Amino acid sequence: MAKDATKDxxxxxGDPARSLALLWRKQTQAPVRNxxxxxxxxxxxxxxxxxxDADGLGALSMRRVADKLNVGTMSLYTYVPGKAELIDLMLDTVYANTHRPAPELPADNRRCWRERLExxxxxxxxxxxxxxxxxxVGVSRPPLGPNVIAKYDHELGTVAGIGLTETEMDTVLTLVIGHAETSARRAVEASGEGESGVTEQQWWAAHNPVLTSVLDQSRYPLAAAVVTAVGRAAEDPKHVFxxxxxxxxxxxxxxxxxxxATG
Known part of the structure; x- marks a missing residue:
């Protein structure tokens, strides 16, 4: 299968045995020095x-991390065998920041699943x-670390007991989180933090005058009307989300x- 062009x-x-040992902190620790x-x-x-966070995934390398820690690059390999395993560890670590308890909501999930899923x-x-x-980072096969599992278990709880099968529960989460990811990618690009370095407002400001002058509104009335509206909405990238x-x-x-109704 071809690699997704949007993913680096x-x-x-990483190697399953080594990654899982690291993720669950079961590997043998390096020796104590001094x-x-x-x-x-x-x-x-x-x-x-x-x-x-500072420079993007393209800037990440074992050497760059070693420089930040002021150690030799080879020292890192005593603890982490390679970049693939390091990325697994990074993902599992940041996922710990999402599985927080829901706000005070009724105990009956059927009455509040929508708020919890939101x-x-x-x-x-x-x-x-x-x-x-x-x-x-493509996460269709996420690193199976403790924080990934805890996050998944918490998120499944938002749709438990509302009449869905186990497979449907997983699919609903996939839809919701996939939508958050896709929308976030658009928003990051719109903010100018993506690869283009151009904000949505800057892009529209540069293109809209030219497009307006060449677009035949009588021939493409719907496109002309929608393009104008979308240009105005460019200031609110969270709208799509x-x-x-x-x-x-x-x-x-x-x-x-x-x-x-059928139950």
Whole structure:
């Protein structure tokens, strides 16, 4: 299968045995030097996240992380066997920031699943904005670390007991989180933080006058009207996220209601 052109790396791409041992901190620790540990897996991962947050995933390398920690590059390999495993560790670490308890809502999930699922979507939206480099990592096969599992278990709880099968629960989460990821990618590009370095407003300001002068409104009346409206809406990149999320949840609501009607 061809690699997704929007992704630089694939999550879960490291050696399974080594990655899982690292993720669950089951690997043998490196020896103590001079009476203390000069490095640890956690320190290396934290430094790698700082590099990726500041300069993007393309800037991440074992050498760059070693420089940040002021150690030799080979020292890192005592703890982390390679970049693929390091990215798995980075993902699992940042995922710990999303599985927070839901706000006070009724105990009956049938009465509040939509609010809880909205919270899941917004937590993931926020996570992608805190760590935009995540948008460059394919996670169809995520690293199976403790934080990934905890996040998944928490998110499944938002749709438990509402009439969905186990497979449907997983699919609903895939739709909602996938929408958050896609919308976040658009928003990051619109903010000028993406690869283009141009904000949505700057792009429209440059293109709209030319497009207006060449677009035959009598021939393409719908396109002309919509392009004008979209140009005005460019100042609100979160609109696509909120609109799409509402429509996805409407669809889930219709499925839940249909199950209730036949149950």
């Amino acid at each position: 790396h694939t999550g879960g791409g 009476g203390r540990r000069d490095l640890s897996v956690d320190r290396i991962v934290a430094a790698a996240i700082e590099v990726a 919270q899941v979507a917004r937590q993931n939206w926020d996570l992608y904005h805190r760590h935009p480099w995540m948008l460059r 909120e609109f799409g999320l509402a429509r996805i949840l409407d669809g889930v609501q219709a499925l839940v209601d249909a199950r209730d």
